[in-house]
Amino acid sequence: MTTAEKTTQAPTGPILRLTDLGVTFTTETGDVPAVRGVRLDIAPGETLALVGESGSGKSTVALAAMGLLPGNARATGSAAVGGRELIGTPEAELAGLRGRAASMVFQEPATALDPLTRIGAQIAEVIRNHRTLPAREAAREAVELLRRVGIPDPEQRATAFPFQLSGGQRQRVVIAMAIANSPSLLIADEPTTALDVTVQAEILDLLRSLAADAGTGVLLVTHNMGVVADFADRVAVMLEGEIVETGTVEEVLLRPRHAYTKRLLGAVPRLAVAEPGAAPAGAGETPPAGDEVVGLREVSVRFGRGPRAVQALSDVTLTVHAGETVGLVGESGSGKSTAARVALGLVQPSAGSVSLFGTDLRRSRGRARRALLAGVGVVLQDPVASLDARMSVAECVAEPLYVHRGRMTSAERRARVEDVLERVRLPRALANRAPRELSGGQRQRVSLARALVLEPRLLVADEPTSALDVSVQAAVLEVVSELQDEFGFACLFVSHDLAVVQHFAQRVVVMRAGRVEERGSTATTLLHPGTDYTRRLVAAVPVPDPVLQRRRRAARQEAPAAGRTAAGE
Structure with missing residues (x-):
């Protein structure tokens, strides 16, 4: 799609401008402020990374910038995309802006794709929602978008269902849908979390080229500091609903000022990289003694039989x-x-x-x-899928004891559950809560406690x-x-x-x-x-040092591509 085909004229000012943005959620126990006094600008072609822990408010800011806040949320201040104010705008007008002025790429493409509709038809639907095009022409554009985002055999893939594509390919399809109408702003909420490192690198390269070619502003919401170093121009750090530090990616990642930013960066696992010409260490190590x-x-x-096995x-x-x-x-x-x-x-x-x-x-x-x-104990990626939502935390942890230690008394089970919860650093007060009432890290510790309860x-x-x-x-x-x-x-x-x-x-x-x-x-x-x-x-693997990461990316892109799999696989 050429620049001339854009349906709106590129704004001369910031693509996104948030001014004193506040968001408060109304709950059964009263009002809960989630975002307070947020000020952000994103220029055309610029990528701003919004980072912080779960509950810091970064995803709420992203939803506010799309006009997608839930019904129990009350927004104050200003959120403008391309000079158009979103707060207070009727839903019918917001629907016309989404996908056209601003689009969003979510963390899990499975939630954004209809499992019963072919890929090409889903992209064509996004196109026709905002432009009056014959179905055949929209289908051709869908194929071209698949080609643009690096999907191999786009004509054939357009007829596939989401389950027939790899995770990387599904994420590319979601990106194709997001850019279908040449939006000025692209919001990417954890777009690479579930992807392996090579596919992640390809997706970041793709987003980088799209931003450079079309002048698209990007708001990147992520907890991966390597991705921030690889992709962002500027960084804003959020803590408890407020922005506590902003600056260029070099300033924030290499010379952080706020204590919270320093603590956040200190927790990042850093891949050690050998110096060029260094001799391999550890050769000839003895096998494990246990x-x-x-x-x-x-x-x-x-799996399977015959030619499709x-x-x-x-x-x-x-x-x-x-x-x-x-x-x-x-x-x-x-x-x-x-x-x-x-x-x-x-x-x-x-x-x-x-x-x-x-x-x-x-x-x-x-x-x-x-x-x-x-x-054998098992801990899975998604604790929500492994914990019964109808049970309390204590009941989830105790379940293996009922299955494998049927002769234990209720007092013995209760003592064992309390002990293992303490060992994974969960307060006893959480034992009677439901998994949905816990944070992601707390739920993962419950999964760990459940896996370890049988020692x-x-x-x-x-x-x-x-x-x-x-x-x-x-x-x-x-x-x-x-x-x-x-x-x-x-x-x-x-x-x-x-x-x-x-x-x-x-x-x-x-x-x-x-x-x-x-x-x-x-x-x-x-x-x-x-x-x-x-x-x-x-x-x-992106490293959380923007200077080193630029050198690594250049070396990776110059390296021969021999042995690479098909794009997105």
């Missing part, structure tokens, strides 16, 4: 020993989560063997298998911190480390965050297309990768 807790040997997994794992060998943490990393679709499910006995391998605590898991049945699996010998953690703020993430990982030191359990840690893996795991296994690409000590493998694929993974 007993083997779980072992996969030449395991293959094949998918080979998820091929000859994967993986071991985890008592007291150690093994990081399992790789791009989406690499097979790392499937390998974790095999270790949990949730997926039966089509070939190879699986041992758990020295016992062949495939041969165990009934009560014996149940006793084996009682020694397992193995903890399997599948992306347990990817959706958490950096300070909450650091606190959760600190709790896991302390409990691991105390109980000596093994941990299989599945993650796409290489910086977290580098700080948390002793060994790392890199997976690609269902196979083990590389393995070794974390220090050796991530500092001095032995394969091009691992080097590409490490190079794609």
Whole structure:
């Protein structure tokens, strides 16, 4: 789409101007102020990152800038997009501005896409909502937008349903919908949180080029300081509804002034990068001394039959020993989560063997298998999906005790639940609350308490911190480390965050297309990768230093693209 096709004339002043913005929510217990006195400007082609912990008000600011505040919210002050005031504007007029003057890219594309409608039709609908075009012409524009955002075979993908695309491709589709009518302002709310590092790098490159080509202003809401360093021009830091610091990305990330900003940056896990020409360290390390807790040997997994069958794992060998943490990393679709499910006995391998605590898991049945699996705790990425919303926190944590420790008295169960909640640093006062009444970090600690209530010998953690703020993430990982030191359990840690893996795991296994690409000590493998694929993974990780990140991005973009997968996959 050319500049001449834009439906509105580009504003000469700020794309977004917030002046003394305040937002108050009316609740059953009274009015709750969420945002106070926020002042922000975003110029054409500029990216402003809005950062802060959960509950700081940054997402509320983003919703106010789109006129999407819920019915129980009362906004004061001014929020203007392209000179057009949003506060007090009737909903019918706001609907005409959304997608045209301003668009939004959400964290989870699955919530923004209709699972029953083909991709091309969804993009065409966005186009026709704001422009009078024949259906055939809108469909052609939808295909061109898919091509513009880097979707391979756009004609074919336009006929696909969302579930037939990878996570990175779905996020590109959401971006295509957001830019369909050439908005002046693009609001991106955690647009890369659930993506692996290589897809994240591609999405950031895409957003960067779109902002440069069309002069689009971008409001980036994120807790990933590496993404901020890679993408933002300026940064605003929010704390308890107020902006406590603003400045260029270099000023805020390299020379922070406010104590809260310093504390926030201090919690960021930083990927250590080897100096050019440095010799590999840690070569020849001895294997773990503890007993083997779980072992996969030449395991293959094949889903389906016939020509449509998918080979998820091929000859994967993986071991985890008592007291150690093994990081399992790789791009989406690499097979790392499937390998974790095999270790949990949730997926039966089509070939190879699986041992758990020295016992062949495939041969165990009934009560014996149940006793084996009682020694395994699981922490998932989304605690909301793993905690029963109808139960209290105490009931959620106690449930495994009912299943595996049926002879315990109610007093013994209550004492055990209180003890494990205390160990994960949750106040006893939260025990009777529902999971929905807790913050994201608190819910993840409840999941951890539930996983540890049986004192397992193995903890399997599948992306347990990817959706958490950096300070909450650091606190959760600190709790896991302390409990691991105390109980000596093994941990299989599945993650796409290489910086977290580098700080948390002793060994790392890199997976690609269902196979083990590389393995070794974390220090050796991530500092001095032995394969091009691992080097590409490490190079794609943004670091929270804008000067260093610019050099890393330039080096990554100049590197040969051999071995890269299709865009977004």
